[in-house]
Amino acid sequence: ARVAVVVPAAGRGERLGGGVPKALRPLGGRPMLVHAVQALSAAELVSQIVVAAPPTLVEVVSRLLGPDVRVLPGGAERVDSVRGALRALDDDIRVVLVHDAARPLTPPSLVDAVARAVLGGHPAVIPVLPLADTVKEVDADGRVLRTPPRGGLRAVQTPQGFRREVLEAAYASQDGDQPAVTDDAGLVERLGVPVATIPGADEAFKVTRPADLMFAEALLARRPL
Template sequence: MSTPPGGTAAIVPAAGRGERLGPGAPKALRSIAGIPILVHAVRSLISCERVGLVVVAAPPDGVSEVRDLLLPFGETVQVVAGGDTRQRSVALALDAVPEENDIVLVHDAARALTPPALVTAVIEAVAAGCEAVIPVLPVADTIKAVDSSGTNVTATVDRSSLRAVQTPQGFRRSLLVKAHASAISADTTDDAGLVERLGIPVAVIPGHTEAFKVTTPFDLILAEAVFAARAARHPEEPGA
């Protein structure tokens, strides 16, 4: 698919099993209000007019299933086989992003209800000159450090400088390619972390409470409630 020069592409790694959700389909294929999590996530991305392409990294044995699921989005969405780690899945999807897409987002499928306004804010921050941008929220809980056995507190951590990281994370394409090419560990859970290892500053912008990650059964219950409240406020929106 051709996309406008200087456009934005988004990568969605969705090859994980999501074991903390319990037995069943891969996490990205679980449902919120009868709609697969992955569909919610992709819709949030393409609702932003500046996103011209979404590349989804699917489970290698589920590419056809995911492709069929996303057919209603047309050529705006492409599906590739992911890898056995998140880092590998992102790298494989990045290979499918045309060079003319000079801004690339990486978005967790599990952050299914991320508002499109947050997607736009990340893109605008990169377009304004930041090479890497992440949305964050202040840490609300008291944080304790514990010993190696996990049974005793060793310190109370000052949370004033701590932030919880969300997605989408935004990057100049060339920087993201370089970061993944230099990755020395495949177990990374954060693309910004790869950029940090290159010594490149990562800018932060305010995140959004509805961009939470669906990880546990309780998160699914919360997502159902958030979606219902959103649908009540904006019944005209797709999927509501």
């Protein structure tokens, strides 16, 4: 069964700032997206990569990533970018991973672990980590409503992996009036499909704010060549 990865990379990176779309922000001298795609290419089980790029930069990104990576224009929201990229999958793809371009230091071994768990029979698989911070649920005025016990909470990373038909059904059922979904598994959960978890990786953190980029630069500088 062939495995594809869809890479949403069309965001503006407003929280990071800097005036460049986040996927093209340099990390160790090369765009973050290049690091992310290299990790995907290095995974043993990945046979197709489809990238959703900022619409005005499709040509630039395509030249950057080379002929083996399909590059399409992304959409207004992350869900739109993923939905568009799903249409470009090869016919024989049976497993689809979705991986943020903004997680440039994700280990290839995590990509393979997610793919292997789906190939092994789970319809949906996500990498997770325990939380360092306590989380509060608050009302619209910021008053604390409750404190869910931290031991039962997980922070969720990508790549998230799915049987192709499961992810396609989830995106077909998604409509704009539903509350914001912040990950792909969230859509799959709404279908009642069980979502399995596997251990995530510290290096798969998302570059969101300026301090994350500084951390990524420091980690990269210490990587063995």
